[in-house]
Every structure is written in structure tokens, then in C-alpha cells.
Amino acid sequence: MNTSASLRTLSSSASADDVAECIDRDGGVIVANLIDERVMDEFIADLRPHFDRQTFGTGFNGVRTRRCNALLQHSDRTVDLMLAPSFLNVAERLLVHDGVWSGSMADGSTVHKQRVRPTIQLSVTQAIELWPGQKAQEIHRDDSMYYTRHPGRPTLVQALFAGTRYTRDNGGTLVIPGSHHWDDERIPKLQETVAVEMPRGSALIYVGGLYHAGGANVTEDERRIAVAVSYTLGYLRQEENxxxxxxxxxxxxxxxxxxxxxxxxxxxxxxxxxxxxxxxxxxxxxxxxxxxxxxxxxxxxxx
Known part of the structure; x- marks a missing residue:
């Protein structure tokens, strides 16, 4: 594991420019204490009955991991996570781009060009409870579902909100800073990763091209909860319908x-x-x- 590189941590009052600058450079950034403790308490309490009905996953999804989906259906507090300014404003800044729509009359006499900008839309909402004994996940890029070529314009911005504290031992997400700049031929290695550590209510915000993985939970009795919320462009399909x-x-x-x-x-x-x-x-x-x-x-x- 890499101990010489890490992602920068910013305060929740950091400007969208500062957050975007860090993500442009490193692929991700930690925003400390983005969600109020009371809000997170209510959110996790809303999800607990749904978590408790879930079984452990298989393979990539984790044999000691439980997942809760459709968070907007289950908790009003999902809105607080979605609309957190340091997340939503930066997602719009990183994803939205100019485009040109054009057309002409059938006889070719008139050509009409109009500059347009796409919307962004919710792609996934998922709470992830990582239990002791869960091994590290396969290193991957989240934007692979969009067949995104790297390096290039981002197609996905995701936040992992800390529903519990994040530590190296309880499975804090492993990231490779700067890997969003790599091409598609370079293979990521575990020794290049660094573990994200952050207090409850903080968020790791990153682009889909950043190589990352869920860490290994080597604690005896500590469950780590992450809440994934992501945005993509309005003309792409959502990961979660x-x-x-x-x-x-x-x-x-x-x-x-x-x-x-x-x-x-x-x-x-x-x-x-x-x-x-x-x-x-x-x-x-x-x-x-x-x-x-x-x-x-x-x-x-x-x-």
C-alpha cells in the first residue's frame, strides 16, 4: 500500500472551485464533516430496517457486505446528501459541457445551429455496510459501465459519504491518486493504493475514472458504512433505474x-x-x- 501519496482534505466551506481543482489534479478529494451528525443519525436509522433484511453479497459485491438500494424511497434524508453543495455544484462543474445541435430545412436553404448544455442526473444511491472479515475489493473504475475511454472528459462523479468513521482497519476505501489520468492499458496495483480515513459525515468525492476499491475490514466488531451517491450526464443511462x-x-x-x-x-x-x-x-x-x-x-x- 502506498503511504507517500494521499488525497487532500478540505473543509465543508471550501469553494466549488477548490474542490474541483483537487479532483482535476488527484481524481478525488475528501470534504470533512459535509453532513451534520443529526442528519446522518436520522438517515442511518431510516435505513436500518432495510439493511437488516439484506443478506450478504457474493463475489465483487462482498461476501461480508450488505447493501441497501433505492435510498430516496427509504429516507427523506437522502435529499440532504444529494443536494450537499460541495457535491452537487462540483458534479455539475465537472460533468456539464457545451454541445451544438444543428439542423437545416429540407431544401438546404437554412441552417440552424444552437449551442446546448446537457443536464446531470442521479445515477446510483446505495448504502454499503462492510462487516469484519470482508476482504479488499477488486480495484476498479466506476465509469466502466459507460465504456468511458481514459484519459478524457468525466462521465460520472460519485460521493462516498461516511455513515460511520472511515479507518484503514475497518475497510476505508482504497484509492490511487491521479489514476484518472492513466490510459486504459495501465494496470493498477494494490501497492499503489492509499486508504481513505475520515470522520463520520465526511465524504470522498471523486470522478469515475479514479481507480479505487473497498478496503479490508480487519477489525473484530466494527462495521463500516459508506453511502454512495453518484451523478452522470442526462443523456446516459442511470446505473440504478x-x-x-x-x-x-x-x-x-x-x-x-x-x-x-x-x-x-x-x-x-x-x-x-x-x-x-x-x-x-x-x-x-x-x-x-x-x-x-x-x-x-x-x-x-x-x-
């Missing part, structure tokens, strides 16, 4: 910004529509009676 994981009835109880981030928002120029309409209108129509005539905003453009 939010439309099926979270019921429409539950989504309607959540703040509008959260519903937008779940994917109930059109990604410019016109990705994600329902019957050529903005998906938020479809969702809001579900909150009325079945015969309600919602005021739809039609999608413009397209064939």
Missing part, C-alpha cells in the same frame, strides 16, 4: 429539484421525453386524477 426503484407517488413527495435530478427533466436538446413531452409534466399528471388534462410543455425540434 430511478423510475422503477422509486415509485412515482414517492417522487411526487420530493422537492422539484430532486425530481429533476432523478431524471424527470428533459436533457437538451430533446433526450428523455414521454410522448414528445417533458417527463416532469407526465409525473405531475400522475398526482392528479387519471382524467386530468395536464398542461404539457411540448418538446421542440426533432423529427
Amino acid at each position: 430511478q423510475y422503477l426503484s422509486v415509485t412515482p407517488e414517492r417522487a411526487l413527495q420530493l422537492p422539484q429539484r430532486v425530481r429533476e435530478l432523478m431524471g424527470y427533466r428533459l436533457c437538451a436538446p430533446f433526450c428523455g421525453w414521454v410522448d414528445m413531452r417533458d417527463p416532469m409534466d407526465w409525473l405531475e399528471a400522475q398526482g392528479n386524477n387519471a382524467n386530468s388534462s395536464a398542461s404539457y410543455r411540448p418538446v421542440t425540434g426533432g423529427v
Whole structure:
């Protein structure tokens, strides 16, 4: 294990520029005490009944690890994690990019070009309880599901919130600082990793190209809880299908910004529509009676 390199730790009041700068350079950063202790207490209490119904995983998912998914369905406090400014603002800064949509009249007489910017959307919510005896996970990149080529523009930004303290002994996440700059041929090695250690309520924020792994829990009786929340671009598929994981009835109880981030928002120029309409209108129509005539905003453009 590498003891000469580590990720920088910033305070929860650090600017989005400072957080993004660290991630650009190292692939990740620790933001200390990002979530209030009381909020984390309520969040873990909400999840405990769901955790206790889970069985241990297999293989990559951990033979001494239990996972709880669909966190928005189970706890209102998931919103606090999603909207933490040091996370959400930086995810938007790192992911959103300019693009150009263009088209012309059938006879070629008029060419129309429009600069557009994509949305970001929630990709995964998962709480991970690592029990004593769990061995270190396989070193991997989270953005491999998007077939992302490295180095290159990030397609995923993830936060691992510390639901318990993170230590080297209880399975603190192993990372390889700077590995998001590596190409796809370089093979990561365990001796290049460094263990993330941080207090409860802190968060490791990183891009999907950073090589990392869950550490080994060598304690006798300490369970380590991490809460994974990630954002990707609005035109990519979510890792966790939010439309099926979270019921429409539950989504309607959540703040509008959260519903937008779940994917109930059109990604410019016109990705994600329902019957050529903005998906938020479809969702809001579900909150009325079945015969309600919602005021739809039609999608413009397209064939």
C-alpha cells in the first residue's frame, strides 16, 4: 500500500472551485464533516430496517457486505446528501459541457445551429455496510459501465459519504491518486493504493475514472458504512433505474429539484421525453386524477 501519496482534505466551506481543482489534479478529494451528525443519525436509522433484511453479497459485491438500494424511497434524508453543495455544484462543474445541435430545412436553404448544455442526473444511491472479515475489493473504475475511454472528459462523479468513521482497519476505501489520468492499458496495483480515513459525515468525492476499491475490514466488531451517491450526464443511462426503484407517488413527495435530478427533466436538446413531452409534466399528471388534462410543455425540434 502506498503511504507517500494521499488525497487532500478540505473543509465543508471550501469553494466549488477548490474542490474541483483537487479532483482535476488527484481524481478525488475528501470534504470533512459535509453532513451534520443529526442528519446522518436520522438517515442511518431510516435505513436500518432495510439493511437488516439484506443478506450478504457474493463475489465483487462482498461476501461480508450488505447493501441497501433505492435510498430516496427509504429516507427523506437522502435529499440532504444529494443536494450537499460541495457535491452537487462540483458534479455539475465537472460533468456539464457545451454541445451544438444543428439542423437545416429540407431544401438546404437554412441552417440552424444552437449551442446546448446537457443536464446531470442521479445515477446510483446505495448504502454499503462492510462487516469484519470482508476482504479488499477488486480495484476498479466506476465509469466502466459507460465504456468511458481514459484519459478524457468525466462521465460520472460519485460521493462516498461516511455513515460511520472511515479507518484503514475497518475497510476505508482504497484509492490511487491521479489514476484518472492513466490510459486504459495501465494496470493498477494494490501497492499503489492509499486508504481513505475520515470522520463520520465526511465524504470522498471523486470522478469515475479514479481507480479505487473497498478496503479490508480487519477489525473484530466494527462495521463500516459508506453511502454512495453518484451523478452522470442526462443523456446516459442511470446505473440504478430511478423510475422503477422509486415509485412515482414517492417522487411526487420530493422537492422539484430532486425530481429533476432523478431524471424527470428533459436533457437538451430533446433526450428523455414521454410522448414528445417533458417527463416532469407526465409525473405531475400522475398526482392528479387519471382524467386530468395536464398542461404539457411540448418538446421542440426533432423529427
